[in-house]
Amino acid sequence: MTAQTDTQGSVTSVYKVSGMSCGHCEGSVSGEISGLPGVSSVTAVASTGEVTVVSAAPLDDEAVRAAVDEAGFELVGQA
Secondary structure (H helix, E strand, O other), X not given: OEEEEOOOOXXXXXEEEEXXXXXXXXXXXXXXXXXXXXXXXXXXXXXXXXXXXXXXXXXXXXXXXXXXXXHOOEEEEEO
């Protein structure tokens, strides 16, 4: 995971997720991660396997991993 704090106090993190192949996959992953506390935006791209998350504070990697697992995919690391 990579994290970057922007000028408005939010944190942007990019994760690599394996197994996404379509828009439904993107929606499943986005929906689960969106449920984490402090998350304001999630963009999942199946073609690259990248999931970009904007949150109020850095997220716990294990919480993100659990959300991705719940969606049926695997968090594989940094993007």
